Amino acid sequence: MKEIIPELKIEHIKRLAAGGNRADGRSLGQFREMSIERDVIGTAEGSARVKLGKTDILVGVKIELGAPYPNHPDEGMLKTTLELRQIAHHSFDPGQMKNRAIELSRVVDRGVRESRMIDMKKLCIEPGKKVWMVYLDIQVLDYDGNLFDAATIGSIATLTGARVPASAFGLGEDFPLPLSEMPISTTFVKIDGHIMLDPTATEEAVADARLTVTMDSQGNLRAMQKGLSGAFYYEEITTAIENSIKTGNSIREIIRSG
């Protein structure tokens, strides 16, 4: 099923944007209210429930033993999977959602991986034979836009609270995941030439183009992804990056205090 947005609503969003406003009262560059709840799933080695506006996601990490990739024999492994299940929105159809879910999970994965957030070498037990495998699974419960950022934030909150279950495998005491960086993504859409941060579902459905910027805590870029059939000008991208530094820092504060 394709989500149908009435023309009236589209016009309304465009008219508001021209005056620097949005349907939910936010300014164009403003992130929604967010809450993070950690350790909500007992069977997971770490978990977080993130509510970003009305978007509601649950992230869990399972950490298990496995064999490393032959080309990285002394490193642990990260596997990120995101599921867009039908419970989350009436327009979600399992067949059609597959590519969208793959793009989402790959963008989240890239942020975590490229920022070298997890010290993969410390997850090696026996080079070439035995390493810790980190399975990050993201489930969307309620969709109201900006799954890119909700999923990344949920993943980072999950990983920062996760413990490696070494004792269950007779490998000494449990220990926290060896982490360094804290990458945060921020996602913008372009509607009628106006750039908006943290789009709602309706804004996403109306948007011409989308841009996700993932930055580390030092203010360096770690991953980017442009989506949808519209385009951005260079100045729009640099403005997005400036906003991303500022917004990312306040999100990091929320994760640290949560």
Place this chain on the structure above:
Amino acid sequence: MEDIKLIDDEGKRKDGRAPDDLRDIRIKAGVLQNADGSAYIEWGKNKIMVGVYGPREVFPKHLQRPDRAIVQVNYSMSAFSVDQRKKPGQGRRENEISKIISEALEKIIISNQFPRTSIDVFIEVLEASAGTRCAGLTAASVALADAGIPIIDLVPSCAAGKIDGQIVLDLDKIEDNIGEADLPVGYVPKTGEVVLLQMDGHFTPEEFEKAFGMAKEACLHIHKLQREALIARYPLEAGDENDGENADGNVDDNRGASQ
């Protein structure tokens, strides 16, 4: 396995319960924004979210029925819901559970009011600890009521089983793993109908009778919890103190008319 005692000399189970004790159950109705109806249940360590969409267009279209709505249940487990990560995607076990829950719900939904439509129920097991099909069905009927879909009654569901040769209620994970029998029951209090029934293991006919009676009693208790969850979501108005139950425990159908 044989040397693990599930019931101690005082008759208490590993988690301290008596043979006919349920685990703690908490139900909340109306927890999701997008779904037409929803419910969240915590049953022991089980955590399950249910969302209902519909009545809506049928996909795929050839499944539609000219005289009634169809009920499509999708029971699924999150990758992190179990000790060893479950690969995403629907397995045979999930397909079977989806089917039996769907058939149980079809019996209580007044489906001829919505011909050519589908009522879609999504049961997401977020954390699993034995008894997820019963907890899922219990929450699913609350979610249907929250969606405003007409049903003849809520369906509570609970399992009884056998551990250490004794009949007990509501097996937890370890009891389920090494117990001798398990009997999940879905029961409609208003009509006395059994809409979900499975069994595996070993029961004598007498043991079955005892286990079924225990599960049924538990269902009547869970039915109260379901109603409480809905009343908490939709508080009764002043002058509606009658909680809708007659002396015989039946739901009073004339509540609206009597005011």
